[in-house]
Amino acid sequence: MRQTVEVTYADGRVAVGVAGVKDFVAFERKFDQPTAALADGRLEWYYYVAYLAMKNLAQAGEHEGPLKPSFDAWMLDVEDVRMLEDDAVPLDVTPS
Secondary structure, three states: OOOOEEEOOOOOEEEEEEEOHHHHHHHHHHHHHOOHHHOOOHHHHHHHHHHHHHHHHHHOOOOOOOOOOHHHHOOEEEEEEEEEHHOOOOOOOOOO
């Protein structure tokens, strides 16, 4: 399970990152909602997944500029978030 996310910052920078399984588990723990709830979700939920994807970029040393240390501080610099369809994998996690 993974989702490619594009973030446009207020200063014009654009970053593309990937949210993976650990990020969706973090989402479920923080919001006490299943990942499937993202389909009907609040804007905050999408932005939180994008923040986690940007944290992944920063940890890999691939994020341009410093990443704000908290979600709320990071949101102040964000102009837009897009979930890119071309790399999306269905969120069906039914065991086989």
